[in-house]
Every structure is written in C-alpha cells, then in structure tokens.
Amino acid sequence: MAEALKHKTHGDALLEIRDLKIEATVYPPDEDPHDITIVDGISLKLEKGKVLGLIGESGAGKSTIGLSAMAYGRGGVRITGGEVILNGRDIMKEKTRGVRHLRGAEVCYVAQSAAAAFNPAHKLMDQVVEATVEHGRASRKEAEKRAVALFRKLSLPEPERIGNRYPHQVSGGQLQRVMTAMALCSEPDLIVFDEPTTALDVTTQIDVLAAIKEAIRDTGVAALYITHDLAVVAQVSDEIMVLRHGKTVEWAETRQIIEAPKEDYTKALVAAHAIDHEEQKPAGSPALSVKNITAAYGGGKIDVLKDVSVDIFPGQTLAVVGESGSGKSTLARVITGLLTPREGEIEFAGRTLSPKLAQRTRDDLRELQMIYQMADTAMNPRQTVATIIGRPLEFYFNMRGKERDRRVAELLDKIEMGTGYADRYPAELSGGQKQRVCIARALAAKPTLIICDEVTSALDPLVANEILKLLLELQREEQVAYLFITHDLATVKAIADSIAVMYQGKVVRYGTKSEVLKPPFDDYTDLLLSSVPEMQLGWLENAIAGRRMESGGN
Amino acid sequence: MGGWGSILKLIAQRIALGVLLLLAVSVLIFMGTEILPGDVASSILGQAATPQALENLRRELGLDQPAIVRYFSWLGGVLTGDLGVALSNRRDIASAIAPRLANTLFLAFWAAAVSVPLAILLGLIAVRYRNGVVDKTISGLALASTSLPEFFIGYVLIFIFAVTLNWFPSFSTVYEGMPFWQRMQAIALPAAALTLVVLAHMMRMTRAAILNVMQSAYIETAELKGLSQFDIIRRHALPNAIAPVVNVVMLNLAFLVVGVVVVEVIFVYPGMGQYLVDHVSKRDVPVVQAVGLIFAAVYIGLNLIADIAAIIANPRLRHPR
Numbered sequence: 093m094a095e096a097l098k099h100k101t102h103g104d105a106l107l108e109i110r111d112l113k114i115e116a117t118v119y120p121p122d123e124d125p126h127d128i129t130i131v132d133g134i135s136l137k138l139e140k141g142k143v144l145g146l147i148g149e150s151g152a153g154k155s156t157i158g159l160s161a162m163a164y165g166r167g168g169v170r171i172t173g174g175e176v177i178l179n180g181r182d183i184m185k186e187k188t189r190g191v192r193h194l195r196g197a198e199v200c201y202v203a204q205s206a207a208a209a210f211n212p213a214h215k216l217m218d219q220v221v222e223a224t225v226e227h228g229r230a231s232r233k234e235a236e237k238r239a240v241a242l243f244r245k246l247s248l249p250e251p252e253r254i255g256n257r258y259p260h261q262v263s264g265g266q267l268q269r270v271m272t273a274m275a276l277c278s279e280p281d282l283i284v285f286d287e288p289t290t291a292l293d294v295t296t297q298i299d300v301l302a303a304i305k306e307a308i309r310d311t312g313v314a315a316l317y318i319t320h321d322l323a324v325v326a327q328v329s330d331e332i333m334v335l336r337h338g339k340t341v342e343w344a345e346t347r348q349i350i351e352a353p354k355e356d357y358t359k360a361l362v363a364a365h366a367i368d369h370e371e372q373k374p375a376g377s378p379a380l381s382v383k384n385i386t387a388a389y390g391g392g393k394i395d396v397l398k399d400v401s402v403d404i405f406p407g408q409t410l411a412v413v414g415e416s417g418s419g420k421s422t423l424a425r426v427i428t429g430l431l432t433p434r435e436g437e438i439e440f441a442g443r444t445l446s447p448k449l450a451q452r453t454r455d456d457l458r459e460l461q462m463i464y465q466m467a468d469t470a471m472n473p474r475q476t477v478a479t480i481i482g483r484p485l486e487f488y489f490n491m492r493g494k495e496r497d498r499r500v501a502e503l504l505d506k507i508e509m510g511t512g513y514a515d516r517y518p519a520e521l522s523g524g525q526k527q528r529v530c531i532a533r534a535l536a537a538k539p540t541l542i543i544c545d546e547v548t549s550a551l552d553p554l555v556a557n558e559i560l561k562l563l564l565e566l567q568r569e570e571q572v573a574y575l576f577i578t579h580d581l582a583t584v585k586a587i588a589d590s591i592a593v594m595y596q597g598k599v600v601r602y603g604t605k606s607e608v609l610k611p612p613f614d615d616y617t618d619l620l621l622s623s624v625p626e627m628q629l630g631w632l633e634n635a636i637a638g639r640r641m642e643s644g645g646n
Numbered sequence: 647m648g649g650w651g652s653i654l655k656l657i658a659q660r661i662a663l664g665v666l667l668l669l670a671v672s673v674l675i676f677m678g679t680e681i682l683p684g685d686v687a688s689s690i691l692g693q694a695a696t697p698q699a700l701e702n703l704r705r706e707l708g709l710d711q712p713a714i715v716r717y718f719s720w721l722g723g724v725l726t727g728d729l730g731v732a733l734s735n736r737r738d739i740a741s742a743i744a745p746r747l748a749n750t751l752f753l754a755f756w757a758a759a760v761s762v763p764l765a766i767l768l769g770l771i772a773v774r775y776r777n778g779v780v781d782k783t784i785s786g787l788a789l790a791s792t793s794l795p796e797f798f799i800g801y802v803l804i805f806i807f808a809v810t811l812n813w814f815p816s817f818s819t820v821y822e823g824m825p826f827w828q829r830m831q832a833i834a835l836p837a838a839a840l841t842l843v844v845l846a847h848m849m850r851m852t853r854a855a856i857l858n859v860m861q862s863a864y865i866e867t868a869e870l871k872g873l874s875q876f877d878i879i880r881r882h883a884l885p886n887a888i889a890p891v892v893n894v895v896m897l898n899l900a901f902l903v904v905g906v907v908v909v910e911v912i913f914v915y916p917g918m919g920q921y922l923v924d925h926v927s928k929r930d931v932p933v934v935q936a937v938g939l940i941f942a943a944v945y946i947g948l949n950l951i952a953d954i955a956a957i958i959a960n961p962r963l964r965h966p967r
Contacts, residue, residue: 159870162870164869164870166866191872192872192873192874193872194872195869195870195871195872196870196871196872196873197872200870200871201867201870203863203866203867205863208862208863208864209863209864209866209867210864210867211864211867211868211882211885211886212864212886212961212962213882213885213886213961214881214882214885222871222873223871223872223873226871226872226873226877227872257965258961258962258965260961260962260965261965261966
C-alpha cells in the first residue's frame, strides 16, 4: 500500500488523523460492562478541496471517524488515542470553547436523515443561518443572502421563499439539500457527509448526489463522504478508504478501488449483487391473483392503489418496485387483509379471499406470511428465538413440547443458524441474524406465499446478499412464492422472475423479468433504471444527461 | 393560511368537549348530593322535626319535585348566575362567593407568577447540568419541599418569617379596599407555601420533558453547529417540550385554585377553600354544590387551555403542508 499512498505526502493537509483510537463502554445483558474498541489505528490525510469517501458496513466505524473531525463522540464513545489535526492544530487538545468554535464554522455536518436532523419547531431559514450568525461568520442579513444563493445552486424550488417553510413542509430530498446548504452557509473548510442520500428514493438520490457534487466542486470545500454504497461514493470522491471492524482495509484513489481493488474484502464489495438466478417462466395457475384492486386509506377520496392486477405463480418471485408513496406497501396490506380494498378481489389457490382480515380462516392466514424491513421491531424483544419461531407452530399446527423443539431446530438449520441460538434474545443477534429468524418464523407456517417488504433495505450490502441467496435457496427447497417489495432495482435484477413497476398507485409496467428489463422503456421505468448507481466513474453525469423525466423529489 | 381554519376547528371541538364534560360533572355533583342520606329539609330541621313540618319545608324548597326537574332548575339558575341560597345563613351564595373567589384567584395568581417561571428556569438549569451536583441539589430540594405536607411548610414559614423575623403577618387577613402593597404583604407567606408545594412537580416534569427531547437527532445537529449547551436547551429543546410542560403547569395551576384549602385555613385567608370547609361541616348542600361546580369549571378550563396550547405549539398543525 506504501506506493499508493505516496501521492498524499505532499500538498496542503487540511485534516490529518494519526493513529486514531476510539472506545466505548458496552453493557451486554449477561456480562459486566466492559470497554470495546470501535476504531483502531486509523490514519488519514485530506487536502484542501478534496473529497475522501469512507466506506464500510455498519459497525465499521465510518461515522465515528467522520465525527472525530469535529471532536464529537456520539452516544458516549470516547476518542482515547491519536491526533486529529485540523488547520494545523490538534483539536483533541482544544477546550470546550475551542471545540465549539470549530463546529459549525470550520467543519460542518450533513446527517443521514435530514427529516430528523432539522428542528420541527423552527423555520428552515432560522436553522440554516444559525451557525453562521452564531460564530460571527456573517451578519444575519448577509447569511440569509448566502443561504438563498445556496438554495438556488442546489436547485431547490422557490429559493427566495423556501426558507420560510417548516421542515415538515418540504420533501425528504429537498430537506437533504437544505441541510447541505446549511453546512455550506458558514463557508467551512470541511464538510462531513454522513450517508446523505441513503434514506432517499433511488430517483431522488441521484438529484441530491448531483447537487452535492456540484456544490463541492464550486465552493472548493473539502469533504469526508461516508456511505455503505460503493457505487455512490465512487461518483463524488477523489479517494476512497475502505473500512472494516474499525480498521483500514484499503485506501487509494477512486479509480483504483473500483477498477483494480487489491484486498479481498474490497473485491467482495465491488462484486456485490452477483447472484445466479435463472428466470422462471409463469407456469400453471397462479398461486395468488390480484384482480383490479383499488384502495384508499380511511375511506378517503385519494386512491392509493388504482386498478392494480398482478399474478404470482407457485414457487416464483414477483418483484414490486417503485419509489416511496407508489403504493407498494399498500398492496401488501390489501393482500394480507389489513386494508379492505374499495374495489377488486384477491384470488388465492383458486378461492376468493375475504377482503377483511377478521373473516379469513386460519388456513388463509397461515398460507400468507410476511417478513418486514425492520427485523428489530418485528420481534418481541422479551422472547427467545425459540419462542418466536415456535409460536406459529403452536398456533397453526398445535405442536407442543419436544415435537415443536425439533421443528424449531430444523428451521434454525434451514436458515443456517445453529440450535445454539434457540435460547438467545433478539438483542443478542446481528441485523442479518434477526432477519434470518424472521424468515424462519414465516417458514414455520408452511406458507404458499411470503410477502417480503423491503427485507434487505436495512442491511449492509454483503449481508443483504447472503439473505437474498438464502431466500432463493429456501424457495427451491420449499416451493414457496415471494412477493418481493423493494425500491432497490439491483435486488430485483438479482432474484425476480416477474416484475411489476408501480408509480403513483398504478402498475405502469408488468411482465417477466426479461420483458420488463428489455428496451424500449416507458419514461418512468427508464428513470428508475437509469437512477440505480453503477460502479463506474462518470456514471452520475451520464445518467443525469440522459434523463427523459424529472424525478418526484424535484 | 389554511392552517388556522383546521386549528380553529380543533379548538372548537376541544371547547365543545369541555362544555360537555362540565355538564356531566354537574350531573354527578347533583346526583352525589341526592344520594347522601337525609335531605336538606331534615338537616335544617334536625332529628326532632315533625313529619308535617318536614313536608311544609320540602314544598317550600321545591324538594317535592322530581329530581330531574330540580336538576334543570338548579342548572338554569347556575347559568344565569344564581347559585341559590345557603341553608345555614340564608345568604345568596353567588354574592358570598364572588369576593372569596377573587381572593383565591389573587393568591393563586401570585403563587403561579412566582412558581411557574421559577420551576421552568430550575428545570432548564437541571438539564444543563444534568446528573451533576447542581441537578441533584435542585431536584433534592424541590422533592423535599413537595414531600413535606403543606401545613408543616406553612407553620415553618410562620415561625421563621412572622414570629422570629417579624417580616410578614402570620394571619393573611385581607379586606375590600385594602391597599395593593399591604395585600401583597398579607399573601406573601401563603403564596410562598403554595410555591414550595407545586414547584417540584413542575420542575421535574420540565426536566423530564426536555431531557426526552434532548435525545432527538436535531439536538445533535445543534451540538454540531457549535452552540452552547444553554442555547441548545433554550432554542432547540424547550420549544419542542412545550406541550408536556404546559400540561403539568396547568395541572398545578388548577391545584393552586382548588387545592388551597389547607393553606387558606392555616393562614386564615378568606378564600374559597375556607368557605368550602366551613359549609361542609354544616352540611350546607347548595354551597357545596356551587363550590364543587366552580372548582370543576376551573379544572376543566385550565386543562382545556393546556390542550389548546399543545395544538397551537405544534408546527405541523399550525403550518400544514
């Protein structure tokens, strides 16, 4: 790695981190509290006006490193060793007052969820100029002028007036851009972007990404860009540092990381989503037929679903794709009976399902299972894995005692977790393991169809890949059909047999995978497909230039 | 903006609910006094009354009418400001209550004027120095003053400030036409006692509500803007903690009006509490009903204000998309 780093030894260093060590005290349920090391021996150097991408799975320490540039430890983590040199001084040695003066002035922060990071009680403008005025970097009037110019640069609508709105009055994508404007307003030397586009829809992400990239270029600010998505970071960074378990795996120029990664872990990241799955053609009669469903919430006038019809065949996967608000999850609610549709019906295994949940038979319930995005909240934290998986066995099959335990062990084996996990609580499992337990719980009911609602969205790419592989394997073994709801087209390409593209409550494109993904495309499908970040330099510019339709976030 | 239209609708709904609740309470109060053994006539005439005398008095008081008729005539009177006549001294209740209600409200107002800002300020300070010595001292003292019964606090205050230091009178006598400063001096001790009683509750709730908000992501944003701790609390946490704080403040204001009985008796302050105690001991049912209804109205009214404040404090309701 030494040769690769040579180019970093000259030039103006804005930020230099040397041998950083960060620790935290953890309080596990069955053990005494003890210290763990989150970040160990990280060194990096960032020149003025350059962008360094920090990438890794959750728990790799990327946010922690980013925040150390602001001398901030989130949630009680402690920076216990090393130096953080910003503009020529070690900020770890600064007193409270000194640290306060650098935050919001020399270094600014853009959070993952702007929706949560803005104070709901104040107007956007008050929040955008707050740090600038507080640190005396400009008068209030001057700062407001700057803010409006930044709103315009970030192509926000009505730049003169958007500052008078409250956070809940603008969309997520716009809010993320306002947050970028907030960071740029005090004209800092460095901005820490902490997953700024992760929470956005794929079609909105590309706009925000382009806006951020342009703003960085035009203002000459340096940036630490933190994300778990290598394809995204490749679009904005000059250099990329790959992190794992708090240590540096590889650090090099972006081109080298993408085109010629040296370490195995980096290679795995670059190759993620490589799943072998042969598309199956629709065969026989469908397991579930959704016929002309129109539905609205609370008897309202606005139809969230408009005349939706799709078929799912036994042992196959139908992927439903679309951005948030397109009606994907509502479709799942109608199929499961949680929402009674206004019109249309659902046929399941040759019979018409009652539109109301309460009127469905226990067998109807059993054959339709669901897996959720947030495995955390989908399990009772006070029940053990065995209880969670055993519950459907008791409920649907009246299995008790040894018989049930044996079946639980079988299911644990199927999801590639040993029986050792039977007595664990959800809090003791990793994100991927939790999702596996949820899959086992759904399988326990021996369903015909499992609805998977964004099941991999909250997981790291490599873990998500494992889960997808598991789901495909289980499909082959159990001949279970999936209705796979997702906004991630890469996932769809990997596992679907048929695809339904949803937009504003309607199915705009529907067919087998090869049909749907074959040009010519309708405008929306084109937008959706062209918005998926590709691991390729210059993709962002090409994608923006080739668009036929504006995304919904604009 | 369209926001105010929907807000006004929400507020109108709350007010209508409050009125409905008050009506329900009036029914309860009326029924409660009906269920008590013996009626007003027998309590006026005593054990030795002849059936004939009871009969006559009942007719005179209208007690021979069915309950529902009497309820509506009572309610009609209340709505037109006629609270009836006290049995014990045959005086008009409304004119007897008016000056006492004014006295009670005067005392409650000054107790609130001191205790509410003080409680919120102490709450802010406790959050700023949370889990440290300052926080623990504030919480400890406030809890101690709440744990002590109010009569004890009252007597301690009298002992120190009236008997030993001779700064304030021990009896809070007030009369009509009393100069303002003398009046203030008279209520200083009972107001102080009340402040000590309600302070801890409000302060602890302010602290808890703000600490809850301090977990939010936007507090981290404020911290990463380099704001001082106090600015973060005041500018970013407090505005989002208003609803729960107003709620507990209103509960305590209600206590200042309806719960002052003991303090008024200790300081011989001519307010509603003393009036109520006097007439409960005389089984003067119309007075108990009237005072009960006024207390209920105060309670419901203040909680209504808390609800409305919470609606107005919510930017999502004030400025819909």
